[in-house]
Amino acid sequence: MVLLGDSAWCVSLFAGYGASLALGGAELLGNVLDANPADVPRALQRWEQLLRPVAERRRRQGRRRKGLFVASNSASLFARAQVLRLVNNRMVTGLMRRFLGLPEAFE
Numbered sequence: 001m002v003l004l005g006d007s008a009w010c011v012s013l014f015a016g017y018g019a020s021l022a023l024g025g026a027e028l029l030g031n032v033l034d035a036n037p038a039d040v041p042r043a044l045q046r047w048e049q050l051l052r053p054v055a056e057r058r059r060r061q062g063r064r065r066k067g068l069f070v071a072s073n074s075a076s077l078f079a080r081a082q083v084l085r086l087v088n089n090r091m092v093t094g095l096m097r098r099f100l101g102l103p104e105a106f107e
């Protein structure tokens, strides 16, 4: 039995990337089992060796970025509100769309 996704490495909401890691981790598990059909412990060891650094890096990022989601004081709460207000501004969205090369209809 193996644990996958959040139940295994839960990078948390702050890091994001949890769904990608869950899917990528499952695919990688399939690949290592495919490459080591006669040696499951070796396949699992290889899986952990490849995946753990990625999950740990994301977790560290989450710890660093959590202040963006959960403001710790009124100044950062105010700053975050201004950023969200800007993101909802039509002119800013238009510029971002152009910068990212997204079509007009993309919402």
Ligand SMILES: Cc1cc2nc3c(=O)[nH]c(=O)nc-3n(C[C@H](O)[C@H](O)[C@H](O)COP(=O)(O)OP(=O)(O)OC[C@H]3O[C@@H](n4cnc5c(N)ncnc54)[C@H](O)[C@@H]3O)c2cc1C
Residues within 6 Å of the ligand: 004, 005, 006, 007, 012, 013, 016, 017, 018, 019, 020, 021, 022
């Ligand atoms: C608000 C929010 C926003 C997010 N945004 C992003 C994002 O933008 N990008 C990203 O990559 N990730 C994001 N994530 C994280 C992502 O949703 C998770 O990392 C991902 O869903 C983990 O997948 P999982 O299959 O491991 O777990 P889950 O998707 O949680 O699936 C577990 C399933 O098991 C079921 N279950 C639980 N207990 C039992 C039981 N006893 N018996 C049977 N079934 C059970 C649950 O009902 C659930 O359906 C976000 C998470 C949250 C909460």
